[in-house]
Amino acid sequence: MSIDFSASLDDKADMTLDEAMALDRADxxxxxxxxxxxxxxxxxxxxxxxxxxxxxxxxxxxxxxxxEWGQDLITSWNVHDWIDLPARAGEKIARLVGAEPGSVxxxxxTSVNIFKALGAALRMRPSRPVILTEAxxxxxxxxxxxxxxxxxxxxxxxxxxAAGLVAAMTDEVAVVLLTEVNYRTGARLDMKRLxxxxxxxxxxxxxxxxxxxxxLPVRLADAGADFAIGCGYKYLNGGxxxxxxxxxxxxxQAEAMQPLAGWLGHATPFxxxxxxxxxPGAARFRTGTxxxxxxxALDAALDAFDGVDLAVLRAKADALFxxxxxxxxxxxxxxxxxxxxxxxxxxxxxxFRHPQAYAVMQALIARNVIGDFxxxxxxxxxxxxxxxxxxxxxxxxxxxxxxxxxxxWDTPQFRQRNKVV
Amino acid sequence: MSIDFSASLDDKADMTLDEAMALDRADxxxxxxxxxxxxxxxxxxxxxxxxxxxxxxxxxxxxxxxxEWGQDLITSWNVHDWIDLPARAGEKIARLVGAEPGSVxxxxxTSVNIFKALGAALRMRPSRPVILTEAxxxxxxxxxxxxxxxxxxxxxxxxxxAAGLVAAMTDEVAVVLLTEVNYRTGARLDMKRLxxxxxxxxxxxxxxxxxxxxxLPVRLADAGADFAIGCGYKYLNGGxxxxxxxxxxxxxQAEAMQPLAGWLGHATPFxxxxxxxxxPGAARFRTGTxxxxxxxALDAALDAFDGVDLAVLRAKADALFxxxxxxxxxxxxxxxxxxxxxxxxxxxxxxFRHPQAYAVMQALIARNVIGDFxxxxxxxxxxxxxxxxxxxxxxxxxxxxxxxxxxxWDTPQFRQRNKVV
Numbered sequence: 001m002s003i004d005f006s007a008s009l010d011d012k013a014d015m016t017l018d019e020a021m022a023l024d025r026a027d028x029x030x031x032x033x034x035x036x037x038x039x040x041x042x043x044x045x046x047x048x049x050x051x052x053x054x055x056x057x058x059x060x061x062x063x064x065x066x067x068e069w070g071q072d073l074i075t076s077w078n079v080h081d082w083i084d085l086p087a088r089a090g091e092k093i094a095r096l097v098g099a100e101p102g103s104v105x106x107x108x109x110t111s112v113n114i115f116k117a118l119g120a121a122l123r124m125r126p127s128r129p130v131i132l133t134e135a136x137x138x139x140x141x142x143x144x145x146x147x148x149x150x151x152x153x154x155x156x157x158x159x160x161x162a163a164g165l166v167a168a169m170t171d172e173v174a175v176v177l178l179t180e181v182n183y184r185t186g187a188r189l190d191m192k193r194l195x196x197x198x199x200x201x202x203x204x205x206x207x208x209x210x211x212x213x214x215x216l217p218v219r220l221a222d223a224g225a226d227f228a229i230g231c232g233y234k235y236l237n238g239g240x241x242x243x244x245x246x247x248x249x250x251x252x253q254a255e256a257m258q259p260l261a262g263w264l265g266h267a268t269p270f271x272x273x274x275x276x277x278x279x280p281g282a283a284r285f286r287t288g289t290x291x292x293x294x295x296x297a298l299d300a301a302l303d304a305f306d307g308v309d310l311a312v313l314r315a316k317a318d319a320l321f322x323x324x325x326x327x328x329x330x331x332x333x334x335x336x337x338x339x340x341x342x343x344x345x346x347x348x349x350x351x352f353r354h355p356q357a358y359a360v361m362q363a364l365i366a367r368n369v370i371g372d373f374x375x376x377x378x379x380x381x382x383x384x385x386x387x388x389x390x391x392x393x394x395x396x397x398x399x400x401x402x403x404x405x406x407x408x409w410d411t412p413q414f415r416q417r418n419k420v421v
Numbered sequence: 422m423s424i425d426f427s428a429s430l431d432d433k434a435d436m437t438l439d440e441a442m443a444l445d446r447a448d449x450x451x452x453x454x455x456x457x458x459x460x461x462x463x464x465x466x467x468x469x470x471x472x473x474x475x476x477x478x479x480x481x482x483x484x485x486x487x488x489e490w491g492q493d494l495i496t497s498w499n500v501h502d503w504i505d506l507p508a509r510a511g512e513k514i515a516r517l518v519g520a521e522p523g524s525v526x527x528x529x530x531t532s533v534n535i536f537k538a539l540g541a542a543l544r545m546r547p548s549r550p551v552i553l554t555e556a557x558x559x560x561x562x563x564x565x566x567x568x569x570x571x572x573x574x575x576x577x578x579x580x581x582x583a584a585g586l587v588a589a590m591t592d593e594v595a596v597v598l599l600t601e602v603n604y605r606t607g608a609r610l611d612m613k614r615l616x617x618x619x620x621x622x623x624x625x626x627x628x629x630x631x632x633x634x635x636x637l638p639v640r641l642a643d644a645g646a647d648f649a650i651g652c653g654y655k656y657l658n659g660g661x662x663x664x665x666x667x668x669x670x671x672x673x674q675a676e677a678m679q680p681l682a683g684w685l686g687h688a689t690p691f692x693x694x695x696x697x698x699x700x701p702g703a704a705r706f707r708t709g710t711x712x713x714x715x716x717x718a719l720d721a722a723l724d725a726f727d728g729v730d731l732a733v734l735r736a737k738a739d740a741l742f743x744x745x746x747x748x749x750x751x752x753x754x755x756x757x758x759x760x761x762x763x764x765x766x767x768x769x770x771x772x773f774r775h776p777q778a779y780a781v782m783q784a785l786i787a788r789n790v791i792g793d794f795x796x797x798x799x800x801x802x803x804x805x806x807x808x809x810x811x812x813x814x815x816x817x818x819x820x821x822x823x824x825x826x827x828x829x830w831d832t833p834q835f836r837q838r839n840k841v842v
Binding site for chain 1: 458459460463465467470471473474478479482483485486487489490491492493494495496497498503529530531532533536540544556559560561563564565567568569571572573574575605654660661662663664665680681682683684685687690691692693694695697708709710711712713714715716718786791793795796
């Protein structure tokens with residue numbers, strides 16, 4: 001199913017609030033907002049950094065604390081099947097990222113999972129010295145790549161701009177580590193094309209889905225990805241620091257040996273056998289005991305996607321993108337849009353540049369429009385159609401342009417308080 | 422302060438339930454039990470595997486979910502200081518393990534932290550090939566040691582029995598990895614002596630405090646330990662899969678570079694700088710975004726130790742140990758105590774051997790006395806005086822001996838159901 005949410009915007013460069021609210025009334029996704037608990041009076045455009053709270057979470061977590069832990073104690077590992085929670089939550093994510101059943105497991109943090117995936121890939125390409133990544137990748141990706149290269153001793157990191165990635169895929173490259181949607185600009189790499197290019201060069205590829213999973217249709221299996229990792233607390237709404245996930249292509253599951261070979265990645269952890277024997281499937285990418293409370297929150301949060309077609313969700317995000325960016329272009333064009341307009345070349349966030357981006361964002365937050373700031377001059381706004389309305393986007397764009405045009409952020413008190421110089 | 426809890430037991434080989442309850446009435450630690458929410462009618466002797474639920478946890482976690490995450494959303498990183506939660510919880514643990522302020526950080530799982538500590542230590546001893554560990558160490562310790570040795574390529578693991586550890590500390594040893602209290606037997610290694618021996622050999626030492634932290638006074642600084650790691654969900658009562666902790670001796674904090682160099686171990690993570698610059702202090706042992714909900718549970722749980730002198734807690738554990746083991750020796754002596762009787766040579770668990778240990782434990786659990794089973798023939802009982810009474814221990818020992826003496830576990834139905842052969 002594909003709904004052209006943007007058609008109704010085509011002739012509405014000067015949309016009114018009433019017209020935006022009419023779009024909400026016609027929106028088939030509008031009821032999903034009730035799956036979330038949102039603060040009154042706030043327009044939250046930072047779901048790309050920390051997703052909002054799904055209503056299902058609080059009762060599930062409370063039950064896990066007082067009922068499962070408090071009453072059933074150690075028996076909960078079996079009675080409430082805590083032991084398979086990483087796989088159960090993983091199955092819910094697998095659907096969202098186009099992964100085969102049994103190929104996704106929830107565990108640890110994104111950073112730790114990058115280490116595991118790179119470590120497994122490096123072992124599969126023992127004679128190739130290079131980890132290739134994009135120069136503009138999220139810092140933890142490049143930090144971990146550098147750290148694992150340093151630790152392995154005989155590897156090194158090579159960085160290339162997005163346009164130069166394929167040319168940099170030489171026969172020295174063991175593994176390519178790329179984030180599909182860039183955290184600063186929202187620009188999106190072509191997963192299928194770059195995966196094919198990596199394979200053509202004899203390399204493996206690890207995709208970081210931090211800004212993709214839950215935001216847009218991801219097709220890991222279709223793209224032929226080798227490994228992927230992703231974040232539980234952004235578009236998946238799993239709560240602050242929610243556990244991350246890792247994908248292992250079925251064709252690699254018997255071979256892939258990740259370096260964090262802890263006891264819960266063992267085939268039979270409770271035999272306490274002296275020799276490590278990796279579990280079958282993606283479960284070998286588990287390491288230690290899962291953080292059950294945080295993982296329960298994520299597991300409950302994922303149910304907010306029940307029955308949701310990500311293509312439809314993405315289409316609404318594109319309509320929200322059009323509404324916001326058109327309003328800005330018409331009313332405060334001094335803001336420079338960094339994000340590509342072409343939906344095929346971007347995720348579902350919008351990034352704008354302004355010389356006083358930090359101060360402007362502070363002024364917006366003071367007016368209950370929450371986005372975030374990235375050094376040195378970028379404002380980011382995440383579009384999360386599960387809980388955002390056209391009305392919200394219209395009001396947020398209006399507030400943004402009001403602040404920018406009026407210079408409302410630029411008071412002496414503000415400059416003093418926020419050390420704006 | 423040192424209270425001789427066991428004095429009152431000396432002439433009471435045939436203690437009665439009334440006498441045990443009298444000990445509870447005289448117990449200065451008895452009020453601490455009210456800090457926990459415990460299921461009715463259950464005697465819980467598995468706090469060495471999953472600690473019971475402190476009452477402070479449920480409201481703190483609920484507030485973190487609905488108030489902090491739900492209402493304040495992304496601003497909670499500052500407003501509720503999520504960003505420093507790993508250090509705040511670490512300070513509470515530092516007191517319990519005799520660590521210097523600023524030397525403990527809460528992060529990740531025990532297994533992951535073992536990898537970090539070993540990785541940092543190996544870098545500090547680049548020319549020494551050996552990781553030495555105890556042959557009877559917990560499997561995840563040996564798995565991770567083997568995995569990091571394999572990954573580094575030029576290292577190997579050597580195992581020795583407890584009695585042979587010092588002799589195995591040759592000049593080839595880079596780092597010694599030991600668990601202070603053995604998970605199967607409850608036997609305790611001499612931290613100060615073995616640390617000194619490791620240093621005498623030019624090696625570093627990593628102590629696993631999984632069965633020590635919160636159970637007995639640990640004196641990391643006094644022992645001169647280099648690194649330590651420990652578990653949040655056993656004696657610290659942090660909840661299922663609670664984040665673990667890592668200790669870095671102050672003298673190593675400027676030098677120690679751990680291999681999981683993720684963005685939240687960076688000196689200034691939010692500048693998103695392209696080069697990794699480790700944070701000062703133990704904070705460089707952070708990796709990714711902390712699991713805030715699970716960590717909040719641990720942070721709240723640690724307050725159950727407020728005002729508690731671990732030496733006093735340990736003395737009560739020893740009195741409970743004496744009561745239980747004397748009762749067993751008098752009433753079901755066919756159970757073999759694996760745990761050393763000398764308090765200096767053990768932690769606060771008791772392990773007994775029985776040929777049908779699994780079936781006996783199942784029968785105990787059916788009678789609401791919860792311990793656990795370890796292959797092939799071991800029953801473990803954890804002594805956690807924060808919430809255990811003399812009365813509980815008296816009743817538990819009585820139930821154990823009743824089951825063992827009556828053969829109550831050994832019914833045809835039971836044998837069928839539990840595949841006991």
